[in-house]
Amino acid sequence: QVQLVESGGGLVQAGGSLRLSCTTLGRTFSTYSMAWFRQAPGKEREFVAAISSNGASTYNPASVKGRFTISRDNAEKTVYLQMNTLTPEDTAVYYCAAGDTYSIFQRRYNYWGQGTQVTVSS
Numbered sequence: 001q002v003q004l005v006e007s008g009g010g011l012v013q014a015g016g017s018l019r020l021s022c023t024t025l026g027r028t029f030s031t032y033s034m035a036w037f038r039q040a041p042g043k044e045r046e047f048v049a050a051i052s053s054n055g056a057s058t059y060n061p062a063s064v065k066g067r068f069t070i071s072r073d074n075a076e077k078t079v080y081l082q083m084n085t086l087t088p089e090d091t092a093v094y095y096c097a098a099g100d101t102y103s104i105f106q107r108r109y110n111y112w113g114q115g116t117q118v119t120v121s122s
Contacts, residue, residue: 002026002111004096009116012086016120020081022096022113029077030054033102035109036070036081038092038118045106048094049081052102059104064090086120093117 008020020036035050049070051058058070069082079096094116097109 002028002032002098004098004111004113006094006096006113006116009094009118011119011121014087014120014122016086017082017084018086018118020083020094020096020116020118022079022081024077024079024098029098030074032098032100032111034070034072034079035097035099035103036079036094037097037106038090038094039115040089040092043092045095046092047104047106050102050104051079057102061104083118086118088120088122091118091120 003025004022006022012018033053036048037045038048039045049060051070051072055072067085072079096113098111099109101108
């Protein structure tokens with residue numbers, strides 16, 4: 001089995017930054033594509049960022065493009081989400097996901113973390 005453990009969430013003022021981490025517990029990490037999704041109260045889960053297994057490719061939707069950056073350290077079996085210029089609209093539970101396919105779709109990811117709360121105050 002693969003277990004993902006997120007950390008780094010918390011409270012931050014609008015305009016501030018946070019860095020989320022997701023560490024993979026298990027033998028396999030470097031072969032997985034990784035992604036971040038978020039879900040705000042009353043809204044559907046939303047794609048935030050994805051990175052290919054070797055880190056050569058990344059993708060962000062327009063809502064976070066230029067503000068959020070996904071990266072990975074395969075030696076540490078960890079994926080990161082650097083979030084800058086945060087706004088109250090970024091408030092959500094953020095989930096880390098791992099899968100065999102580099103994709104923006106939730107259904108393509110096999111393993112999920114428990115989520116970490118990010119709250120941005122105005």
